[in-house]
Amino acid sequence: IIEVENLVKIYKTGDVELRALDDVTCSINKGEFVCIMGPSGSGKSTMMNILGCLDVLTSGKYILDGLSIKGQSKAKLADIRNHEIGFVFQGYNLLQKADALENVEMPLMYRGVPSSKRKKMAEEALESVGLASQIHKRPVQMSGGQQQRVAIARAIVGKAPILMADEPTGALDTKTSVEIMQIFTALHNEGTTIILVTHEPDIATWSERVLRFRDGKLVSDEAAPKD
Amino acid sequence: IIEVENLVKIYKTGDVELRALDDVTCSINKGEFVCIMGPSGSGKSTMMNILGCLDVLTSGKYILDGLSIKGQSKAKLADIRNHEIGFVFQGYNLLQKADALENVEMPLMYRGVPSSKRKKMAEEALESVGLASQIHKRPVQMSGGQQQRVAIARAIVGKAPILMADEPTGALDTKTSVEIMQIFTALHNEGTTIILVTHEPDIATWSERVLRFRDGKLVSDEAAPKD
Ligand SMILES: Nc1ncnc2c1ncn2[C@@H]1O[C@H](COP(=O)(O)OP(=O)(O)OP(=O)(O)O)[C@@H](O)[C@H]1O
Ligand SMILES: Nc1ncnc2c1ncn2[C@@H]1O[C@H](COP(=O)(O)OP(=O)(O)OP(=O)(O)O)[C@@H](O)[C@H]1O
Ligand SMILES: [Mg+2]
Ligand SMILES: [Mg+2]
Numbered sequence: 521i522i523e524v525e526n527l528v529k530i531y532k533t534g535d536v537e538l539r540a541l542d543d544v545t546c547s548i549n550k551g552e553f554v555c556i557m558g559p560s561g562s563g564k565s566t567m568m569n570i571l572g573c574l575d576v577l578t579s580g581k582y583i584l585d586g587l588s589i590k591g592q593s594k595a596k597l598a599d600i601r602n603h604e605i606g607f608v609f610q611g612y613n614l615l616q617k618a619d620a621l622e623n624v625e626m627p628l629m630y631r632g633v634p635s636s637k638r639k640k641m642a643e644e645a646l647e648s649v650g651l652a653s654q655i656h657k658r659p660v661q662m663s664g665g666q667q668q669r670v671a672i673a674r675a676i677v678g679k680a681p682i683l684m685a686d687e688p689t690g691a692l693d694t695k696t697s698v699e700i701m702q703i704f705t706a707l708h709n710e711g712t713t714i715i716l717v718t719h720e721p722d723i724a725t726w727s728e729r730v731l732r733f734r735d736g737k738l739v740s741d742e743a744a745p746k747d
Numbered sequence: 748i749i750e751v752e753n754l755v756k757i758y759k760t761g762d763v764e765l766r767a768l769d770d771v772t773c774s775i776n777k778g779e780f781v782c783i784m785g786p787s788g789s790g791k792s793t794m795m796n797i798l799g800c801l802d803v804l805t806s807g808k809y810i811l812d813g814l815s816i817k818g819q820s821k822a823k824l825a826d827i828r829n830h831e832i833g834f835v836f837q838g839y840n841l842l843q844k845a846d847a848l849e850n851v852e853m854p855l856m857y858r859g860v861p862s863s864k865r866k867k868m869a870e871e872a873l874e875s876v877g878l879a880s881q882i883h884k885r886p887v888q889m890s891g892g893q894q895q896r897v898a899i900a901r902a903i904v905g906k907a908p909i910l911m912a913d914e915p916t917g918a919l920d921t922k923t924s925v926e927i928m929q930i931f932t933a934l935h936n937e938g939t940t941i942i943l944v945t946h947e948p949d950i951a952t953w954s955e956r957v958l959r960f961r962d963g964k965l966v967s968d969e970a971a972p973k974d
Pocket of ligand 2: 610891920
């Protein structure tokens with residue numbers, strides 16, 4: 521479902537050019553559960569942002585579900601994001617002025633889901649991540665792990681075919697992390713393709729395959745370690 | 748150095764009153780290395796914000812280095828924060844318009860440290876957390892773990908007697924986390940009192956004592972687990 525070929529992403533800071541992604545080639549099949557790992561600054565979020573159609577590649581190819589992403593219009597990319605991909609951001613990216621329920625309803629609003637159905641789906645998503653009592657709070661009124669779970673609820677509410685999650689358990693205790701991974705596993709069993717960035721080897725054991733990055737390069741592609 | 752007695756913190760959301768901290772009593776000695784653990788939403792950051800003089804308690808006592816914190820003026824609290832405490836926020840709280848170097852210089856600026864000395868100390872702090880090549884980048888140009896390390900550098904640059912860190916390794920890979928914990932251990936050996944919130948049992952083994960929270964209550968106070 522995802523094919524990446526010779527992917528390069530360059531950032532310029534002043535005169536300095538940094539190859540945040542350096543000639544990455546890999547493919548992910550429909551329904552796979554893949555983990556991306558690597559040191560801080562190795563290019564994981566940059567990779568996720570390009571796969572999630574949130575950022576443009578500098579050179580190389582990215583084919584998503586048969587469609588070449590390079591050169592697509594902003595409107596087309598937004599359309600793909602709204603229908604094909606559920607995305608959990610490393611920094612959550614919640615709307616500060618909206619409450620948890622409104623934040624989770626957002627992707628459904630973009631798809632034109634009617635208001636009462638939208639509200640019910642959002643409530644169920646928040647309940648599934650343990651936030652039933654928090655739905656009318658704004659992000660600033662919530663703990664770090666609660667905000668992270670709102671971001672997760674927003675990414676799963678639409679049951680998009682691809683779930684991309686950038687360190688979704690970073691702010692969560694072990695018990696809550698396991699509950700989230702159980703939700704992801706259930707989605708995977710229903711056919712969702714999952715791409716998850718994590719630093720934690722325990723989390724990686726829930727996936728089938730680990731792609732390791734270092735200094736913008738893909739350095740290994742192996743079966744996930746077992747428990 | 749820190750004494751807390753019957754500490755209560757209540758948040759009101761609409762008509763709902765939440766006891767984010769519920770009758771907490773404990774004391775921390777000068778030079779101790781303490782970990783605070785507990786589930787998401789259990790009150791850890793709320794506790795840190797009160798200890799760090801960033802938030803006011805609803806009722807109870809908080810004595811810091813012999814001084815009763817309740818009722819102190821905003822100016823006095825700011826003064827204490829600038830001289831006594833280095834604080835790593837769970838959400839980093841970096842100035843988005845300033846670069847890494849300027850962010851780390853901030854606490855030294857508040858203390859009136861002259862510009863050239865300030866710059867040198869900030870560079871050394873950033874170098875110690877592995878960010879020598881990132882000092883002129885703004886937060887939005889950095890990875891999650893790099894931003895977290897800028898927040899850490901800012902908290903240690905002034906060598907304040909108390910270091911408070913709210914999940915300082917949440918966005919870091921294992922190797923980088925170990926480097927950070929080695930820095931904290933070195934500071935501890937120089938006499939710094941350290942209070943660290945973490946979800947990760949591996950990080951807790953670096954401390955001497957673990958305070959566990961659940962639903963705003965302090966439920967256990969024990970020696971840290973060994974490796
Ligand atoms: N400004 C606020 N208004 C209302 N409720 C709040 C506010 N800040 C925090 N809370 C609530 O207080 C409780 C404790 O929050 P706190 O941030 O201390 O948790 P935590 O233990 O740090 O969690 P995490 O591990 O997720 O960071 C949570 O239920 C949270 O929703
Ligand atoms: N907008 C930008 N401008 C300049 N450099 C950037 C920008 N965004 C990211 N970078 C750099 O690209 C490199 C890769 O960043 P990326 O966010 O992909 O790392 P990461 O693997 O997700 O790290 P972490 O585990 O810390 O989140 C880093 O060195 C970072 O500083
Ligand atoms: Mg990242
Ligand atoms: Mg917290």
